[in-house]
Amino acid sequence: MLSRNVLRAGNAVRQQAVRSASYQTSKTPFLLNWYANPYHTPLFVAKEMGWLKDEGVDLAILEATDPSDVTEIVGGGNVGLGLKAMIHILAAKDKGIDLKSFGTLLDEPPTGLIHKKSAGIEQFSDIIGKKVGYIGHFGKVMIDDLAKQANIPQDSFETVRVGMNVTSAIMRGDIDTGVGFTNFQRIELEELSGEEAGMLRIDELNDLGCCCFCSVQYVANGDYFGENQETIAALMKGVRRATDFTIEHPDEAWGIMTKANPRLDNRLYARIFQRTLPYFSRDLRNVDRDWEKVGQFCKHLGVLETEFDQHSVWTNDLVPEAGKPSVAPVTPGGIGVDVSAFNFDNTMTKQQAAHN
Numbered sequence: 001m002l003s004r005n006v007l008r009a010g011n012a013v014r015q016q017a018v019r020s021a022s023y024q025t026s027k028t029p030f031l032l033n034w035y036a037n038p039y040h041t042p043l044f045v046a047k048e049m050g051w052l053k054d055e056g057v058d059l060a061i062l063e064a065t066d067p068s069d070v071t072e073i074v075g076g077g078n079v080g081l082g083l084k085a086m087i088h089i090l091a092a093k094d095k096g097i098d099l100k101s102f103g104t105l106l107d108e109p110p111t112g113l114i115h116k117k118s119a120g121i122e123q124f125s126d127i128i129g130k131k132v133g134y135i136g137h138f139g140k141v142m143i144d145d146l147a148k149q150a151n152i153p154q155d156s157f158e159t160v161r162v163g164m165n166v167t168s169a170i171m172r173g174d175i176d177t178g179v180g181f182t183n184f185q186r187i188e189l190e191e192l193s194g195e196e197a198g199m200l201r202i203d204e205l206n207d208l209g210c211c212c213f214c215s216v217q218y219v220a221n222g223d224y225f226g227e228n229q230e231t232i233a234a235l236m237k238g239v240r241r242a243t244d245f246t247i248e249h250p251d252e253a254w255g256i257m258t259k260a261n262p263r264l265d266n267r268l269y270a271r272i273f274q275r276t277l278p279y280f281s282r283d284l285r286n287v288d289r290d291w292e293k294v295g296q297f298c299k300h301l302g303v304l305e306t307e308f309d310q311h312s313v314w315t316n317d318l319v320p321e322a323g324k325p326s327v328a329p330v331t332p333g334g335i336g337v338d339v340s341a342f343n344f345d346n347t348m349t350k351q352q353a354a355h356n
Contacts, residue, residue, distance in 0.1 A: 027060040028231060031082035033070050033216060034164060035063045038264065038273035039106050039184070040083075041257045042280065046242035048256050055234035067164060068136060075099055080224030081235070086294050087138055087213040093313050094304045098222030101314040103236055104281040106216035108290075112201040113143075114186045115177035116170065116193050124150055124205055133162040133169050133178025141301050143179075146205055167192060181214070183275035191268045206297070212290035213297055215281075217314070233318040240284055240320045250277055283322060286314040 032040055043061060046052050052059050062079065064070050074082040075097035083105060084092075092099045113132065115121045121130070124146060134140045140159055147154060162169040166178035167188040180186060182199050189197040203213075218239075220232060246253040254273050258265035288311070295310030329335075 027058045028081065028235070029060045029062055029079045030235075031062045031070055031073055031079045032064055033083040033085070034067050035065070036061070036261050036264070037184070038254075038257070038269055039109075039216065039276045039279075041253055041273065041276075042105065042239055042243040042246045044257050044260045045246055045253050046238040048260050049242065049245070051241045052235065052238035055238045057231060057234050057238060059235070071097060071099070074219060074221050077221045077223060080221050080228065081232070082219055083216055084219045085213070086215045086217055086290065087298065089217060089219060089313050090295060090298055090304065090310055091138070093308055094306050099219045099313065100222055100225040101217040101219050101286055102225065102232055102318050103218040103239070103284040103316075104215055104286055105218060105284075106276070106279050107281040107287075108212050108215055109184075109276070109279045110182040110199070110201050110203070111179065111214040112182070112199045112203075112205070113177045114166065114170075114180040114182075114189055114197055114199045116189065117196045117198055119176050121177055121198065121200070124200055125152060127157045127177065128152060129157065130176040131158045131160050131174065133160050133166050133175035135163055135166070135179055136161070138301075138303065139179045141303055142202060145301055146202075149206075183279060184272055187272050187275055188268065191271065208293060208297060212287070213294045215290060217286070218284075229318060233320075236284060236318055237320050243280055243282070243284065247277065247280055247282065250274075284319050285316045286319075 030043070032043075036044070040061075043059075047059050047061065064073075070082050070084055071088055071092045073079050074084070075092055084099065084101075086101070089099050089101055113121070113124075113127075119130075120126060127143075127147070132143055134143055140161070143159055144154065147157070160169070160175050160178075162175060162178055166175070166180045167185045169175045169178060170189060171192055177200075178185075179202075180189075180199075182201075186197045186199055202208075218236070220228075225232065242253075250273070254270065257273070258269075291310050291314055298304045298310075
């Protein structure tokens with residue numbers, strides 16, 4: 001027969017379990033698309049500077065050890081908010097997973113096959129006889145499609161799934177080249193190998209006119225988005241303030257990021273941060289043209305099995321307005337420049353158009 005002390009202890013554990021199960025946190029969990037790294041700086045600046053709390057959001061930033069998990073975790077509602085690449089949001093929709101993009105963090109980071117210069121890869125046909133690394137399903141599909149376009153037999157090269165660890169796979173000799181970002185894995189490869197690294201951009205090989213399929217988006221579970229629009233709008237206000245600060249005061253922003261994540265305080269990650277700065281979205285908005293191109297690209301690749309409107313997975317309704325200029329124009333009403341006469345090339349990237 002159990003003693004009274006054991007019974008009392010068991011009851012206490014059960015009561016504590018009930019209290020724990022019913023506990024409701026005031027924190028707002030947010031799942032990163034990978035481990036915390038330089039391109040997450042605006043989120044950490046917003047949190048560490050207190051700008052999110054100013055808006056009533058106590059953000060708990062969570063790291064993903066496997067980027068592939070984010071779609072199901074956020075899509076399943078285990079965490080309401082996170083980050084995901086544009087092409088993966090469409091893939092989630094195709095599988096019946098409801099994600100809504102409500103803003104842009106990283107705008108068109110150039111993505112392609114990175115390699116050491118000594119690998120002798122100057123054009124796509126140079127993959128013949130080599131091992132090509134890819135992150136996940138889409139990477140393999142893109143490589144195979146490019147080979148098909150170039151009339152390169154599938155058995156003339158080998159594809160190897162390496163996840164996000166393309167740099168270490170090249171360094172180990174497991175692959176000769178692999179899919180990565182110019183502002184991340186390419187920098188990693190240069191630092192670790194001590195030699196110049198090259199990259200064949202996938203958008204250029206496909207003549208897409210943009211590298212938007214790898215743009216990193218702020219996403220929410222569909223139900224969470226519908227039920228928490230005030231929280232999301234407040235989050236975006238704080239993030240907008242932090243993004244402006246990161247772009248305008250990069251040294252101070254990087255200091256805040258490395259204080260929050262001391263393991264990033266080294267030359268490698270500082271270089272990655274510097275190369276990432278041009279790709280932070282200044283206005284945080286989803287770009288209609290980009291979603292159109294990515295949707296059409298997915299259809300070309302044959303990776304979407306269901307028919308749906310690619311524009312149904314995003315909105316700019318909760319992106320804060322830029323606000324009014326702080327000074328008045330010299331001539332009241334402006335000088336009346338009519339831009340409708342300009343013929344902009346629709347194939348230009350946004351960066352090219354900005355400097356045209």
